Amino acid sequence: MVRFMPVLLAFLLMVTGILSGCSSQAVREQTPEIANKQNEGNQGEQTDQTFKKLPDKYDPPIQLTTVTLPNPTLKYAPEDDENNNPWTRRLEKDYGIKVKSLWSVPPEQYEQKMNLAIASGDIPDFFNATPIQFKQLYEAGLLEDLTTMYSTYVPDMVKKFIDEAGPEVMRSATLDGKLMAIPWTATFKESAPILYVRKDWLKKVNLPEPKTMQDVLKIVEAFATQDPDDNGKDDTVGMLLDKDLSSASGFFSGYHAYRELWLIDSTGKLAYSSIQPEMKTALGKLQGMFKAGQLDPEFAMKAEGKTIEELIAGKAGIYYSAMYAPAWPLQQSKDINPQADWGSYPMPSVDNQVALAPHKLNVSGYWVVKKGIPHPEALLNMLELWSNIQHNNKSEEIYKEFIVGIDGASTAWSMSPIKFYRAFNNVNNHLAIAPFLKGEESDLNKLTPDQRNLYSASMKYKNGDNGNWGANEIWGLNGSASIVDGYLKKNQFLSDEYFSTPTPTMVERWESLRKLEIMTMTTIVQGAPLAEFDKFVEQWKKQGGEQITKEVNEWYAKRK
Template sequence: MKRKYLKKVVSAALIGTLVLSAVSGCGNSEKESTDSKKTGENSEAWEKAATDPFAPYPELVTYTLGKDTQASPNFPEGDSYENNGYTRYLKNKLNVQNKNEFEAQGGDDYDRKVSLAITSGELPDIMTVSNIATLKQLVENDLVEDLTESYEKCASDAIKEIYDSFDGRALENATFDGKLMAIPSATPGIGAGLVWLRQDWLDALNLEGPKTLEDLEHVLEEFVTKDPGGNGEGKTIGLAASEKALFGNYGALNSMDSVFGHFKAYPKQWMKDEKGNVYYGSTAPEMKEALSVMADWYKKGLIDPQMATRDTDDMISTISGGQAGAFLGAWYGPDYPLPDSYKLEGGSKWKPYVVAQNDDGSVNAYNLNPTTNYVVVRKGFEHPELAIKILNQECWEFINDTESEDVKNILDNDVDRGTRPLNIEIQDFEHILRNDQEIMDAIDGKIAPEDLSAENKISYEGCKQYFENEATTELIPIIEHEKWYEGVPAGFNATVNYEQPAFYGQTDGMKRLWTNLEKLEDETMLKIITNVEPVDSFDEYVETWKSTGGDQITKEVQEEVDNK
């Protein structure tokens, strides 16, 4: 596939394990558009705007929006969600303006606003939806526009190439009966899951970095028994851990999925066997084997003995406070959760390692669902192409614009990206690796710094400052260097054997039964790992899971997969 548009690397919101929002809209088909009629001498200009990815509208188009807000938007004085650097940029480029029909903080509050809008029928032209269940509801009730034609005509070549990098997986999430009913987010690959270790502790104990699970077990034993951090007898934690989000989000902070992959166990994923039969990864025999290893580590004191009562913040405190010598995550570790650890008196040195390696050095993983949220357009809105035209600007043109004062203003003020009208990320599968290469090329003098995308310039400056003084204690240079010169190369240079889940969606049975089944799953896994229940209790869990709705849901998923 040609990549000429991807030579300029997008550098949008790199983390966030990992948590993104999306945009969706719906309403009754009689709701009137707020723009002028397309008549007379402007008719050709209106037609061009409706079919050209970058053509502005000849007259101002005001669209209503359901807006998910941010806890700390960091607006400059006088700015708002209807008037900020992003909205002004869009008005300048496309001649469009949002009028927010409702605003609510992203998450449960926003989801409730969406539900109320659907129930009342008072729907904005465009709004965000954060899950497939809501999207299905909108589609089944004929409340949203078919965006197939709008995408073909108005998605820029750059945006289309980004979606192509997922081999159809992203657009498929928003396609119903062959029609594209929403614009899905596209989240880049995360590389191999990593274990981050206190390198200064390894050096103090004269230990080499681990490759296999056996190697990692030995390192954790040495950390716990020899206390290289000077915490005191019995106070050093080997592997930091929390009872939150242990499985189901490969590469996320605290996720054990990278370890379980060694056993070809894929928790919380709907997989397909060689005969085409669908099964739920958390009930597969491989899970029992993986759980037995973690239970053994816990019994030996290698995993935080308080993991069952720690939330994520509490777990992070063991890392930043110098008690823990290891944590599971991915390339982003220097951004999260390590900054406070770097501030420790005397400093701390962390390094990422690819563990759970197979005999050939590769690791096993599953492809994450690239889509976390969606943009939808109200049925009957006069300009269904508007959403994709805005996304062309937000997700590519804006972040690669090196001259715009609006871009500069947003970066200088550290304005939250969630203040964009359509808060959705569209990034190609190799987005992170491309950013890394661009930053390194600038450091090596292969490309001019002024040619960097606006946000990559920030990372470049941090790395440059680090190399000018490698003994620096300033946080930004340390974070940027460790992220781009340690985290990304470790995660993305690894050989990963990706397994593709068969299904990411929601069935009718899940709506009624999944909450209880997931509670059973999470509680059982935690009890086995923490030795509250024996490993053999896994067999009883599987039978209970099947008999209380699991078999029914598996049948529904099989039908969905067979009908694709």
């Protein structure tokens, strides 16, 4: 099977894709329009500062210290380590930036180790901080104000990629009107819920593909009662559901109900989404499905991983999940049963309003800079190199050394001392290969290596290789990436409006409130009176939710 996992790494690792003999300008020459017209698109936005081009190369070289959170599966070439590898050598050769890692620890130890460094005030020149650490560092006066640096020097390409993540991302890095970090942008928007349905079962029960929530309900009933797998047994459920109801996110969206978000209400204040009336309606629908035997009667005892095992085994025909589900677990479902014909669809709505895709703040952390270092703008040089190699490079040689690595495991990208993810990278890859799949383009040199791999996978599937079905079903012409592209074009995303650190009462009460929420919702689905939802709302408010709402809105008023 063609390896297309590099493109999925942002999904799978979120917590949460140059040979030395090449010219030192090899990477920049891949995108000369960026190298030569850096920031051209931003010049019109400069008001208080005069636009300045980033230094091509620091001479004499500068040194920046950082710390390393290594990829557990990463293998260095002989003689290489976190301080000497393709990325650090290229930064020094092309930009005159020497990066020294002060220490390296496994992921599970990183936060604690960094907390100790922050407490002592002995921090490196730049590093990745959690939201809580970011706030602590700011309040301790340890961070460099990046406002002028960013507006003066940011390369157009870097700004574009950060802006794609959503305006709330930069707002979250801005404290008291000052930009105090560069956000490590994430792919939470791209992970929006999609409806997956067994099309072969649809044919068996003689129902059309789903366009509305009413269609979904009819399909769920038919899949649970009409023996869609044709084995003569009553052993199928209509829709996959797990004990935490995480796989119900897309279903909830169809009723305009959302979990664990802070949304702007009709009064202009923030309100907690899980306690709104729309959630009661959606839970009532799930309860009706449960009573009718259309859901797994033991779902409340099964984590999502266990329910996925049953999906792979062919016991469920409807599954709400993210864009990458065709790679796993749907590819495994098809491997076991080649007749399993999964189709992907936008989230249906119960009315004429589109179902929105909920997501948390689209960041994985914050790149912070120690106050007083001479060249904070060097972070932008490093992000420019990352962006060029990760998203604009067309060279197979560069790709193999900087992205894939010596063992072919596609982990070399993690050697970069700084990184961020392009919010819709998979959608962009789908759009890039679409003209080639349609036969409108033929020069594969126009594609990046990742895109060439994806195109190759789709073509192999079309030529009969079912092992590449998952790749085609994600990045192909009508795959799941095209659905997310549709969400994007319709601005169909719903972001969490609270993106600060936990409030005092959240620290004290949030976990118990979350347990109360999931326990109540699960028991309602299992048949408890719907009036229990109203009791839950009152309990939630009395047990800390009302105070949390007050604290959240105090923060929101200041942000506005």
